[in-house]
Amino acid sequence: MDNPIILVQAASKAWSGAPDWCMNEIDGRSVVALTIENALKEFPEADIRIIAPEFDRGGRLNELPELFPESKVNVFYGFDESPLERMIAAVEDAADEKLVLRVDGIHFGWLTDHARTMLQLAEQENLDCVKTEDDFPIQLTSDVYRISALKKALAMLEEKASSAPYRVHPKFFMFSEAEEFKCARIENPTVNEQWLKKCRETAEQVYIAGNMNVGQNAGIAAGDQLSFHYELALDHITPDAQVLDCGCGPGYGARMLADTAEKVVAADLDIETVRLASSGKYFDNITFQTADATALDFEDESFDAVTSFETVEHVNPVPFFKEMQRVLKPGGLLILSTPQNSHGHIPVNSQHLHEFSLQEIKGLCSDHFEIMQTTGIKQGRIVFPDDPKGQNTFMVCRKAS
Known part of the structure; x- marks a missing residue:
C-alpha cells in the first residue's frame, strides 16, 4: 500500500x-x-x-x-x-x-x-x-x-x-x-x-468570500447542499406565513421562500451582502435589511417561521437561540442547519466559532424549543430516513404555544 x-x-x-x-x-x-x-x-x-x-x-x-x-x-x-x-x-x-x-x-x-x-x-x-x-x-x-x-x-x-x-x-x-x-x-x-x-x-487563507455566493453562478443541483436546506424548509412554510430569513447571504433562499410565503424579511449582518442580495430579481413580498442574529431589532412574536442556515456556527449560540425564540409567534417554527462535527470545539473552517455535535445542537435547541425534526444530511443532498448523523444537521423546532 x-x-x-x-x-x-x-x-x-x-x-x-x-x-x-x-x-x-x-x-x-x-x-x-x-x-x-x-x-x-x-x-x-x-x-x-x-x-x-x-x-x-x-x-x-x-x-x-x-x-x-x-x-x-x-x-x-x-x-x-x-x-x-x-x-x-x-x-x-x-x-x-x-x-x-x-x-x-x-x-x-x-x-x-x-x-x-x-x-x-x-x-x-x-x-x-x-x-x-x-x-x-x-x-x-x-x-x-x-x-x-x-x-x-x-x-x-x-x-x-x-x-x-x-x-x-x-x-x-x-x-x-x-x-x-x-x-x-x-x-x-x-x-x-x-x-x-x-x-x-x-x-484562514482558504475559507474566504466566494463559496457561499449561491445563485450568482450556474450551479450543479445534484451536489448543492445550500439550496437543499431551503427546499427542505419549504415543506414547513405555509402561504400565509411571515418569515424571517436570518443570515440570508446573497438572497437566493429568500426568493425561494417568497414563492410560497406571504412575506419574507431577508436579513444579514453585512451591509454589502444585503445590498448585493437586494439587487437581484425583484419580489414585492421580500424586504432586505441588516440585522444581528444575536440582537435582532424586530418586535416580540413578529414571525411565523425563522429560517437560519449555516449561521449559528458563526455566532454565540446562547443569545442566538434566545432571539430566535423571542421573535417567533407562539407555535412558530425555527428551521436551521449547521455543520455537524464530533470535534467541533476547534473547527477547521476559520469562519466558524464552533461547530456542534448532534448532541450539542439538540441540547441548545431543546432549551428554547420543542424539536420536531432532526435530519442528518450525509453530504450534498443525501439523507437516510431516521438517521440524524451526518456532515450537516437540519432541524425543525417549534416554539411553545
Missing part, C-alpha cells in the same frame, strides 16, 4: 456555481497543491490522479503536475456532473480489484496515516468502501473504494431514478445497498489538537 492510486477531486467551481475554495492560494500555492503534498509525505510513490470536470480542461489545474516533477501526478478531465463516472474513467487502466483512495482537493489537512489504516482494512477484509463516521470533521477525511464496486454502483444507478446525488457521493449509495456492497465505517481517529489548530490557522 505504499504506492496507491490517489484520486484528488478538484474543480474551479463548487457545486453552487461559486468559485471553489480548493483553488485559493496559500503562500503562492493552491490549496489542492497542499493536499497533494500531504499525500506524498505519507505515500511518496503514490500514483496521484487529479480528477476534474470537463469544464476545467485547459485551466489552472493543468499546472499542478509541473509542481511535482519527481512524482507521478496527472490530471483527468470529464463528466461535469458525475464524479463517479469521472473516477471510473480515470482508473480505466487499473485492475477491477484494485483499491483507490479518494480525497477532496480542499482537504489539505486530511489524515493520511488514517487513510493508510483504511486501505489496510479494506485489503484485509475485502471491503468495497471504507470511510470515517459521518460526523467526523469533513476536512480531515478521505475514502477508500474498490474499482469493481465503483463500476457496479454505476451500473445499478443507471437503473434508478434520481440517482444524481449518489453519482456525486457514491460511498453513500454503497452504504445504502448493504446486500450488494461490503462497507465499513471505522471508528473516528483521535485528532491531535495541535493539528486541528494548525489546520484552522491555514484555513
Whole structure:
C-alpha cells in the first residue's frame, strides 16, 4: 500500500456555481497543491490522479503536475456532473480489484496515516468502501473504494431514478445497498489538537468570500447542499406565513421562500451582502435589511417561521437561540442547519466559532424549543430516513404555544 492510486477531486467551481475554495492560494500555492503534498509525505510513490470536470480542461489545474516533477501526478478531465463516472474513467487502466483512495482537493489537512489504516482494512477484509463516521470533521477525511464496486454502483444507478446525488457521493449509495456492497465505517481517529489548530490557522487563507455566493453562478443541483436546506424548509412554510430569513447571504433562499410565503424579511449582518442580495430579481413580498442574529431589532412574536442556515456556527449560540425564540409567534417554527462535527470545539473552517455535535445542537435547541425534526444530511443532498448523523444537521423546532 505504499504506492496507491490517489484520486484528488478538484474543480474551479463548487457545486453552487461559486468559485471553489480548493483553488485559493496559500503562500503562492493552491490549496489542492497542499493536499497533494500531504499525500506524498505519507505515500511518496503514490500514483496521484487529479480528477476534474470537463469544464476545467485547459485551466489552472493543468499546472499542478509541473509542481511535482519527481512524482507521478496527472490530471483527468470529464463528466461535469458525475464524479463517479469521472473516477471510473480515470482508473480505466487499473485492475477491477484494485483499491483507490479518494480525497477532496480542499482537504489539505486530511489524515493520511488514517487513510493508510483504511486501505489496510479494506485489503484485509475485502471491503468495497471504507470511510470515517459521518460526523467526523469533513476536512480531515478521505475514502477508500474498490474499482469493481465503483463500476457496479454505476451500473445499478443507471437503473434508478434520481440517482444524481449518489453519482456525486457514491460511498453513500454503497452504504445504502448493504446486500450488494461490503462497507465499513471505522471508528473516528483521535485528532491531535495541535493539528486541528494548525489546520484552522491555514484555513484562514482558504475559507474566504466566494463559496457561499449561491445563485450568482450556474450551479450543479445534484451536489448543492445550500439550496437543499431551503427546499427542505419549504415543506414547513405555509402561504400565509411571515418569515424571517436570518443570515440570508446573497438572497437566493429568500426568493425561494417568497414563492410560497406571504412575506419574507431577508436579513444579514453585512451591509454589502444585503445590498448585493437586494439587487437581484425583484419580489414585492421580500424586504432586505441588516440585522444581528444575536440582537435582532424586530418586535416580540413578529414571525411565523425563522429560517437560519449555516449561521449559528458563526455566532454565540446562547443569545442566538434566545432571539430566535423571542421573535417567533407562539407555535412558530425555527428551521436551521449547521455543520455537524464530533470535534467541533476547534473547527477547521476559520469562519466558524464552533461547530456542534448532534448532541450539542439538540441540547441548545431543546432549551428554547420543542424539536420536531432532526435530519442528518450525509453530504450534498443525501439523507437516510431516521438517521440524524451526518456532515450537516437540519432541524425543525417549534416554539411553545
